[in-house]
Every structure is written in C-alpha cells, then in structure tokens.
Amino acid sequence: MRMMFHLLIQTGLIILLMAPPGFSATYTVYSDLASYSQASATFETETFEGGMSFPSGVNVTSNMSNLTIGNDWSPQSQLIGKILFAYDTTQNDPRMQGNAYYQINFNPVYQYTAAAFEIKSWEIGIPDSAVDNGLVRLFFSDGTDYSVELSQTANMVPVFFGVVADTPLAYIQWYEPHEISGGNEETGLDNLMVGQTVPVPSTLLLLFSGLAGLAGISRKYRK
Numbered sequence: 001m002r003m004m005f006h007l008l009i010q011t012g013l014i015i016l017l018m019a020p021p022g023f024s025a026t027y028t029v030y031s032d033l034a035s036y037s038q039a040s041a042t043f044e045t046e047t048f049e050g051g052m053s054f055p056s057g058v059n060v061t062s063n064m065s066n067l068t069i070g071n072d073w074s075p076q077s078q079l080i081g082k083i084l085f086a087y088d089t090t091q092n093d094p095r096m097q098g099n100a101y102y103q104i105n106f107n108p109v110y111q112y113t114a115a116a117f118e119i120k121s122w123e124i125g126i127p128d129s130a131v132d133n134g135l136v137r138l139f140f141s142d143g144t145d146y147s148v149e150l151s152q153t154a155n156m157v158p159v160f161f162g163v164v165a166d167t168p169l170a171y172i173q174w175y176e177p178h179e180i181s182g183g184n185e186e187t188g189l190d191n192l193m194v195g196q197t198v199p200v201p202s203t204l205l206l207l208f209s210g211l212a213g214l215a216g217i218s219r220k221y222r223k
C-alpha cells in the first residue's frame with residue numbers, strides 16, 4: 001500500500017517536472033462577442049466613452065505619433081460614440097510607410113489569457129480605403145507568437161476579434177490594412193475586453209495539495 005502511495009507521489013512529481021515551459025501557447029480566435037463570451041470570463045470592458053482609460057493591467061501604445069480619442073461613426077455616417085484612434089502627420093511616419101500598428105500590452109501580474117476588441121472606422125470599397133487584409137499578431141508570455149489575418153465584408157462595419165488561450169498574453173498588435181497608396185488605412189479600436197480563463201495557478205495548487213494529502217496518508221500508513 002505504501003509503495004502505491006509513493007508511486008503516486010513520484011508520478012505527481014514527474015508530471016510537475018514535465019509541466020511548462022515545455023509547451024507552446026495554444027489559442028482559439030473568435031469573430032463574434034457571443035462565442036467569445038462563452039469561452040472567456042470577461043472582467044472589464046473599456047468603451048472609451050469617458051476618454052482615454054484602459055482595463056486594469058492593460059494599456060495601448062502605437063508606433064503612430066498621436067494616440068487619442070476619436071469619433072465613432074456608424075455605417076450611415078452618424079456620430080455614435082468614441083473610439084481609440086491613432087494617426088500620423090508627416091510623410092515619414094509609420095502610417096505613411098504602411099507599417100502602422102496598435103499594441104495592446106498586458107501586465108504579466110494579471111495573467112490575462114483572454115482579450116477582445118472591435119476594429120472600427122475600417123473603410124473598404126471607397127477611394128482611399130483598404131485594399132488588403134489587416135493583421136493581428138499575438139505574443140504570449142512563453143515567447144511564442146502567431147499571426148491572424150483579418151478581413152472585412154462591409155464598409156465601416158465593426159470587426160470583432162477575440163482570443164482565448166491557455167497561456168497569458170504579453171501583447172497584441174493590430175496592423176492596419178493598406179490603401180492603394182501603400183500607406184495604412186485609418187482604423188480605431190473600441191470595446192477592449194480582457195479576461196482570465198485558464199486556472200494555471202489553482203491547477204498547480206490542487207496538484208500540490210493533492211500531493212500533500214497523499215504524503216499525509218502515506219505517513220499515516222507508516223505508523
């Protein structure tokens with residue numbers, strides 16, 4: 001009996017030793033809020049209606065010169081709210097060079113494994129508008145990164161992007177699609193959401209408490 005407990009404890013320790021950092025991050029992408037919400041425990045949503053603020057442990061930066069609060073226009077050109085918007089003003093700036101991106105940064109302390117946002121002011125099918133796909137790049141805390149292309153089917157209709165992963169996010173970049181000029185199309189971000197879905201620390205805690213329990217039983221049988 002005692003041998004069996006020792007075997008269990010040893011097996012547990014081997015599982016612990018085989019645990020990350022050996023694995024790469026895996027993730028699922030969601031293209032609508034309903035399916036994302038089912039997979040993610042969302043804690044906070046930032047609508048930018050009250051100005052420039054971000055969910056806890058999150059901020060947004062950009063390689064564009066100006067990051068500000070802009071207007072949210074409906075597909076019918078009605079003013080319906082506020083978005084996070086970045087822009088450049090000179091010929092040598094990233095947007096003119098076709099390399100503009102927004103970057104959502106996650107404080108590692110919060111262990112965010114889920115995030116979502118909407119891309120707005122995305123114009124297609126009219127002059128001076130997008131001619132290719134945009135790109136979302138996902139960077140995880142384990143050093144892995146992935147690219148996801150995003151396209152749009154209707155002019156000015158918000159595009160939802162959500163990701164739920166088994167590994168905390170480090171940052172996400174949104175590369176705007178290009179215009180025919182080679183520069184980036186102007187888009188903005190809205191309804192930024194973050195969540196924690198993978199109970200990695202509590203799983204480890206369970207394993208540890210299980211091991212402690214087994215060790216206790218083992219000691220009892222030894223008496």
Ligand SMILES: [Ca+2]
Pocket residue numbers: 047048049072081082083190191
């Ligand atoms: Ca808004």
Ligand SMILES: [Ca+2]
Pocket residue numbers: 123128129130179184185186
């Ligand atoms: Ca444009």
Ligand SMILES: [Ca+2]
Pocket residue numbers: 121122123185186187
């Ligand atoms: Ca635009």
